[in-house]
Amino acid sequence: MMNVQRLPAEQQYQQQLNALREADTFAKPVGWQLSPKMVRTFILGSDQPIAGQTITRKIYGNDAAVERAIVTLLGQQGLLLVGEPGTAKSLLSELLTAAISGNSTLTVQGSAGLFEENIRYSWNYAALLKSGPTLEAMVPGPLYQSMKNGAIMRFEELTRCPTEVQDSLIPVLSDRILHVPEIQNEQNYLLSQPGFNIIATANLNDRGVNQISSALKRRFNFETLKPLAQRKDRIELVLGQVNDRLEHDDIGLRLDQDTATLLVTVFDELKSGTVAGIAIDSPSTLLSVPEAINLAVHAAMQCHYFGEQAITPAHLATYLQGAVIKDNQKDEACLQDYLRVIKRKRSDDPLWQSFLEGCRNAGC
Numbered sequence: 505m506m507n508v509q510r511l512p513a514e515q516q517y518q519q520q521l522n523a524l525r526e527a528d529t530f531a532k533p534v535g536w537q538l539s540p541k542m543v544r545t546f547i548l549g550s551d552q553p554i555a556g557q558t559i560t561r562k563i564y565g566n567d568a569a570v571e572r573a574i575v576t577l578l579g580q581q582g583l584l585l586v587g588e589p590g591t592a593k594s595l596l597s598e599l600l601t602a603a604i605s606g607n608s609t610l611t612v613q614g615s616a617g618l619f620e621e622n623i624r625y626s627w628n629y630a631a632l633l634k635s636g637p638t639l640e641a642m643v644p645g646p647l648y649q650s651m652k653n654g655a656i657m658r659f660e661e662l663t664r665c666p667t668e669v670q671d672s673l674i675p676v677l678s679d680r681i682l683h684v685p686e687i688q689n690e691q692n693y694l695l696s697q698p699g700f701n702i703i704a705t706a707n708l709n710d711r712g713v714n715q716i717s718s719a720l721k722r723r724f725n726f727e728t729l730k731p732l733a734q735r736k737d738r739i740e741l742v743l744g745q746v747n748d749r750l751e752h753d754d755i756g757l758r759l760d761q762d763t764a765t766l767l768v769t770v771f772d773e774l775k776s777g778t779v780a781g782i783a784i785d786s787p788s789t790l791l792s793v794p795e796a797i798n799l800a801v802h803a804a805m806q807c808h809y810f811g812e813q814a815i816t817p818a819h820l821a822t823y824l825q826g827a828v829i830k831d832n833q834k835d836e837a838c839l840q841d842y843l844r845v846i847k848r849k850r851s852d853d854p855l856w857q858s859f860l861e862g863c864r865n866a867g868c
C-alpha cells in the first residue's frame with residue numbers, strides 16, 4: 505500500500521469494495537458502483553465474510569440514519585448531515601461517496617473565504633488570454649467534475665461559507681444544470697449525469713454563523729448524527745481506532761480494554777458533570793470520542809518514542825489537561841474539582857491510582 509499519511513476511503517477499503525462489487529447481485533441504480541444494499545453493508549459491516557473478505561463496521565450507533573442517508577441519495581434531494589462535532593458526519597460522507605461513486609475526493613471545504621469559482625469552475629488565465637473563454641480554458645471544479653462524471657460531491661462545513669455562495673447550489677440541485685455563461689461558441693451549460701448528488705455536512709456548533717436559506721433547506725434532506733449513546737460502543741470505538749492507528753504507524757504497543765474504559769469514564773463524567781453521584785461543574789470544552797482517541801494516541805506515541813513498555817492511565821493523564829483546558833481558564837477549576845472527587849472515592853483502585861499519579865506529575 506502507498507506510503508501516505510492517510511488514504512481516501514476508496515483506497516483504504518479497496519479490497520472490501522472489490523469483494524462487495526463481486527458479490528453484488530442486487531438492483532443497482534444507474535451511476536452507482538454498488539447496490540444500496542451493498543453500500544449499507546460496506547458502512548455497517550457484515551457478520552459473514554463476503555467473497556472471502558471480512559467487511560468491517562465503520563459507523564457505529566446510527567444504523568437507521570445511515571439507511572435513510574442512502575435512500576436520500578437515490579432521490580432528487582441532496583443530503584445534509586448535521587450533528588455535534590465529532591459525530592462522524594465527515595466520515596459517513598466519505599464512506600458513502602467511496603462506496604457509491606468510487607471517489608471521495610471531489611470535495612469542497614466550506615470557509616468564509618470560499619468563492620463560487622472554488623466550487624463550480626475557474627479559468628486558466630494563460631489559456632483564457634490566448635483563446636478566450638472556451639471549454640479548453642476552463643478549469644473544472646469539484647461540482648463540474650461530479651456532474652460530468654455522475655459522481656457525488658462532498659461539501660464539508662456548508663454553514664461556514666457565506667449564504668450567497670451556498671445558494672449557488674440551488675439551480676444545480678433543482679434543475680440539475682450548471683450554466684457556463686462565459687462560453688459563447690460551444691455548449692454553455694452542463695447537464696448532470698445519473699449518479700450525481702451532493703452530500704453536505706454542517707456542525708450544530710456553527711449554527712447561526714451563516715444561515716442556510718429556506719430555498720436551499722428545501723433542496724436538502726437533513727439527517728442528524730447523534731453521539732454514541734452506548735458506553736460499550738464508545739469504548740469499542742476508542743479501542744478499535746487507537747489500535748488501528750498504532751498498527752498503521754508500525755507501533756507495537758496496544759491500548760488495553762481497562763485503560764480504554766477508564767479514559768471513556770473520565771470523558772463521560774466530565775461531560776455529564778457527575779462523578780460517583782456527586783455533581784461537579786462541567787468544562788466548556790467539547791469532550792467527544794475523537795478527542796479521547798487523539799489523547800490516547802498521544803499517550804501511545806509518548807510510550808513508544810520515549811521507551812516505555814505499556815500505555816497506562818498515568819500516560820493518559822499526562823494529556824488530559826491539554827484536552828480539557830483550551831482557552832477557558834475556568835475549565836482548570838472543573839478539572840481540579842473532578843480530581844478531588846476521584847481521589848476521595850477511587851484511590852483504592854490501582855488503575856485510578858495510576859491515573860491520579862499521572863495527573864499529579866502533569867501538574868493538575
Ligand SMILES: Nc1ncnc2c1ncn2[C@@H]1O[C@H](COP(=O)(O)OP(=O)(O)OP(=O)(O)O)[C@@H](O)[C@H]1O
Pocket residue numbers: 562563564565566587588589590591592593594595596705706707732741745793794797
Ligand atoms: N458513530 C461513530 N462511528 C464511527 N466513528 C466515529 C463515530 N463517532 C465518532 N467517530 C470517530 O470520530 C472521528 C471524527 O469524526 P468526523 O471528523 O467524521 O466528525 P464530524 O462529525 O465531521 O466532526 P466535525 O463537526 O468536527 O467536522 C471519526 O474518524 C471516527 O474515528
Ligand SMILES: [Mg+2]
Pocket residue numbers: 593594595660705
Ligand atoms: Mg466534519
